[in-house]
Every structure is written in C-alpha cells, then in structure tokens.
Amino acid sequence: MISAIWAEDEQGVIGVDGRLPWSLPGELAHFKKTTFHQAILMGRKTFEGMNKRVLPGRTTIIMTRDADYKVEDNDNVxxxxxxxxxxxxxxxxxxxxxxxxxxxxxxxxFSAFDGCFDRLYRTVVHGNFEGDTHFPENIQLGQFSELSxxxxxxxxxxxxAFTVKVYEYKR
Ligand SMILES: NC(=O)c1ccc[n+]([C@@H]2O[C@H](COP(=O)([O-])OP(=O)(O)OC[C@H]3O[C@@H](n4cnc5c(N)ncnc54)[C@H](OP(=O)(O)O)[C@@H]3O)[C@@H](O)[C@H]2O)c1
Known part of the structure; x- marks a missing residue:
C-alpha cells in the first residue's frame, strides 16, 4: 500500500522556513506509530530541514534530482x-x-506522487500559522472516502487540538 501522511493547518499550511510550523508531540506520536517498521519517502528539502536526521525503525527514501547526493553511514537510507x-x-x-x-x-x-495513493493520513491542526508551503491543491480529497x-x-x-483523518481511494 502507498499512502500519504501529513499535517496541515486549517488553511492548508504544512511548512515554514524548511520546518514544521508547530510542535505537537501527540501528532508526532501518531506519525511514528503509523510509519514504524515501514518505508518513508521524503524530498531532499524536508530531509535537510530535519538536519538530515534519519528516523529510527524505518527504511528512509530521499528524493532528489542530484545523481551524486549521498547520505553517509546509514544502510537504512x-x-x-x-x-x-x-x-x-x-x-x-x-x-x-x-x-x-x-x-x-x-x-x-506529494505532487510528484499524486495518483499513486491508496490511502491518505491527514492531520488537521486546529489553528492558523504563518507558512510558505501548502499542501498541494491538485490532490483531490473528493477522490477518497473518509474511513475514520x-x-x-x-x-x-x-x-x-488536532484531528487525524484517514481516507481510502475510491476504486
Ligand atoms: N506538515 C507536514 O506534514 C510536512 C511534511 C513534510 C514536509 N513538510 C514541510 O514542507 C517543507 C518542504 O517542502 P518542499 O515542497 O519545499 O520540499 P520537498 O518536497 O521536501 O523537497 C523538494 C525536493 O525534492 C526533490 N524532488 C522533488 N520532486 C522530485 C522528483 N520528481 N524527482 C526527484 N526529486 C524530486 C528535489 O530535490 P533537489 O533539489 O535536491 O533535486 C526538490 O528540491 C518544509 O517546510 C517541511 O517542514 C511538512
């Protein structure tokens, strides 16, 4: 199964200055529980925004157009x-x-993988934040049914407060 997992505020903001706009340990716990022992894929900018910290217990995939990009000393990347x-x-x-x-x-x-998602794990953070990155509008939630x-x-x-919503692609 291929899923997208993210958190956005009530205006769709997901990032600011290369990082998350909020600090929500409860949301991170949901992210860890959902992705643990699985594979996670992120863009090079998100990886560098995390100071290249590799999250334990998961296979990490980094996407970059740089054919020479290297992540040192980690067999799980x-x-x-x-x-x-x-x-x-x-x-x-x-x-x-x-x-x-x-x-x-x-x-x-997220845009690059539009059309590949079987499931969406969408957290809505109940607030409005300053941001420079939004969840892409081309991904149509209407193509998915809400499971929870x-x-x-x-x-x-x-x-x-935040709400975790799970959706499944309508086949
Ligand atoms: N709220 C959330 O759930 C959440 C989740 C993740 C990230 N974020 C935030 O989102 C922001 C970063 O997002 P972003 O959109 O600026 O960057 P990004 O998606 O993390 O990374 C973009 C980079 O990915 C590589 N890339 C993109 N498309 C590619 C393709 N088709 N093939 C190969 N490589 C490709 C390119 O790397 P190169 O330039 O090296 O070629 C591109 O510059 C940060 O603020 C981060 O904290 C929020």
Missing part, C-alpha cells in the same frame, strides 16, 4: 532520482518482508 525508480523498488520488494510506503512530504513530493476521524484535544504537551 535509499536515494532515488525518479518517481519510477521508487515504484520499481516498491514493487520488487520480497513479499514476506515487504514494507508499506508512506510518502511524508513536502509539497513537491479522531479528535485530539490540546493538553499540557500539545498547544493545539
């Missing part, structure tokens, strides 16, 4: 230059150990 190379890798996995693929952003990468919607209130660790 793959670098691909074309969407088709990612799809070939995904389909060629051993059936027993095959990982689901989670496209984790940013905006350019769970509300998380704000608390001492999370300044904003």
């Amino acid at each position: 793959l670098v691909f230059n074309h969407r088709e190379a990612v799809i070939d890798w995904y389909r060629a996995q051993d059936k027993i150990t095959a990982k689901d693929l989670y496209i984790i952003g940013g905006a350019e990468i 919607s769970v509300d998380y209130p704000s608390d001492e660790d999370n300044d904003y």
